[in-house]
Amino acid sequence: MRRQDRVKSPCVSICALDEQDICIGCHRTMDEITGWSRLDNDERLEVLEKVALREQKACL
DSSP states (O other): OOGGGSOOOOOOSOOOBOTTSBBTTTOOBHHHHHHGGGOOHHHHHHHHHHHHHHHHHHTO
16 A cells, blocks of 8 residues: 555644543544554544544543
């Protein structure tokens, strides 16, 4: 797979963990952040679904 075809990271360069060890910038866990480069596109999309849910909860 070409690099440009891979699902892109949600990183927004605001790297700080909250009290639940979730990044306040991209809403990923530390494991999700450090493992991102090893994930295939399907796995990345699964992480992005979790990120969307976390982001919604953070905005409530």
